[in-house]
Amino acid sequence: MTPILYQEFNKEIFENQLPTNLEIEWSKTLYKTAGRTKMKCNKENIKSIKIELSCKVLDNLDKLKNTLIHEMCHVAVFLIDDVKEEKHGNHFKYWGRKAESCYSDIKVTTYHSYEIDYKYKYQCQNCGHIYGRHxxxxxxNKARCQCSGELILMKRLKKDGTPYKIAT
Structure with missing residues (x-):
């Protein structure tokens, strides 16, 4: 699915100016970051680029599409605009607006606000704050909340809110 989306977005938004063989890797180590783009330029000005996407955060098609386009905007700034040090500046915003004009369901933002589906959740017995972990x-027995309250492991729930069966 990801290579198909990449090719479509490259054609419709970036007019096939991005590499057709760009490396896209699914990462198990990105726990909160939805995606990132790694870009390097050596002394001979040869550029290497890789997009990493999070297996843990991108759990539906909408998140994948928005994140992939976000990362492709970074690639466009680096390759098409030849700007090396810009994070989310004017060049990035230009490509983001172009993506949004091509796809009405896409919103390119600088940071995601996705709700992450953590496998384990811990709740403070004092203030009620919830900590999510994969x-x-x-x-x-050792960790405490910022308010110094004790933490308890909450019952694991499926996405529909029903509890997992406990193995007997």
């Missing part, structure tokens, strides 16, 4: 990484 693994069972908080030791509730």
């Amino acid at each position: 693994s069972k990484s908080i030791d509730v």
Whole structure:
């Protein structure tokens, strides 16, 4: 699905000016970041680019489309505009507006506000703050909330709100 979307967006938004063989990698180590673009330029001005997308954050098609286009805007700034140090400046915003004019369901923002579906959630018994984790990484016997309250591991729920069955 991702290569198909990349080719479509490259054609419709970027007029096939981005590489057809751009490396796109799905990362298991991006826990909160939806995606990132790694760009390098060596002494001979040869550019290498890779887009990384998060397996943990991008759990539906809308998130994938918005994030992929966001990262492709970074690639366009680097390759087409030949600007190396811009994060979310005028060149990036230009490509973002162009993407939004091509696709009414796309909104290019500088940071995502996706709700992340964490496998494990811990709640403070004092203030109620919830901490999400993709693994069972908080030791509730040692860790404390910022307010110094104790944390408890919450019951795991499916996306529809029903609890997982406990293995017996």
